[in-house]
Amino acid sequence: MASPSPWFPKRILISHNLHEGLGEFLTARRPDLTVRALALADISAADVEWAEVMVGFRPPREGAWRDLRWIHCIGAGVDAFLFRTGLSPNTLLTRTSEDFGPQIGEYCLARALAVTQRLRLHDADQAAREWRPTHSERLAGTRVVVVGTGSVGQGIARAFRAVGCSVHGLSRSGNRHEPFDTVEPLDRFAAVLDGARWLILACPLTEESWHLLDRSKLEAASGAYLINVARGAVIDESVLPLALDQGWLSGAALDVFEREPLSPDSPLWPRRDVTISPHISGLTTIPGAAAGFLTSLAEVEAGCRPELTVEHQRGY
Incomplete structure (x- = not known):
């Protein structure tokens, strides 16, 4: 130093x-x-x-x-x-x-609401000039799991708790932090994900977190919707298409990628179950x-x- x-x-x-x-x-x-x-x-x-x-x-x-x-x-x-x-x-x-927590919390909440309010479907209907009423999904009462309980994770937790979600944290230590309902160590991943509607990544990229979300953890995601505002390399990105095809994830909102800008050849671009943004969740x-x-x-x-x-x- x-x-x-x-x-x-x-x-x-x-x-x-x-x-x-x-x-x-x-x-x-x-x-x-x-x-x-x-x-x-x-x-x-x-x-x-x-x-x-x-x-x-x-x-x-x-x-x-x-x-x-x-x-x-x-x-x-x-x-x-x-x-x-x-x-x-x-x-x-x-x-x-x-403190990027409030800004990134708003980003994550917006991505979740876009899913529950079926905004992509309504955008497609508008472009096609079709009138197709559909039921929306309630966000309140759903279970949110946030990987990373630092200032960013805490900001995300506050945003989701404000609309009536239960929010549970996963961290290296498992030490309790406000405003999470519970915090568990990462080795409890599968148990904590049980019943979760949303899985949000908000941890730093370190040797410990590189490809943290690998195939085995994706298989244990229980159909949660993934939101990644951490770093792209926290996920084994090559497994994401399989995880979506198999239903391990119900969809994904991705703001970060292993290589940025995301290659035009990436199989993630055309997927209807993936929303891509150019690393702007917390500017x-x-x-x-x-x-x-x-x-x-x-x-x-x-x-x-x-x-x-x-x-x-x-x-x-």
Whole structure:
């Protein structure tokens, strides 16, 4: 990790995809900083060599970014910089302080309501100019299982409890967290999934969670509807078509994929039982991205270990 002695970095490289204006936002608050804000694809090896600190959601394609003294990740997960990337153990990696739980909770609730209100069916009927009344399904009273009970999982739990669902968590430790009705360890997966209408993935991508939802767990999903807002590699994506065909899953709303963008050749695109979105369930805001970095910068300048420091071994 970076030295605990006071350090005053000035050269800040920002990857600002979807966050245009972040550079100006930072310099307005810290005019002593020299900020170079570029689209990710435009960052060169020379830009990385120039930088003392990088701020962004994904690493650049070029340059020795793995050896930077400090990287600040502005996304909900840090796996793009840390998971199987060869990041130097001496690199200080910090994360955003923004709470994505409420935003991602709304996304998951919207996906569930789209199913219960049969919105895809009604869209098709409208396009065909057909009048076909159908019964909707009640969301209230259904059982929701959320894998991952951190801030994102908690935000999802609050959203579903607000409409009358029972919400049960699965985590590595099984320690109880509000607002879940219950929390169990992951080895209780099959038992907790019994009777579940919704299975929502909201855990970080680590060595432990890579392909967590493999064929055996998909077989035990009891026909639940899958919503993935974690990372694509938490699922063995190659098994998803089989899981849907066999009824292990009743459908899926997928915001994240093992490779992004999702290939045009993916068998998931044309499926009527799959809803695809382009990794937008929890987008960082400019104030949120800046807040965590500026707080961490003040701590680095004071010679303190930032509170938002990521443990390399844990992966979050």
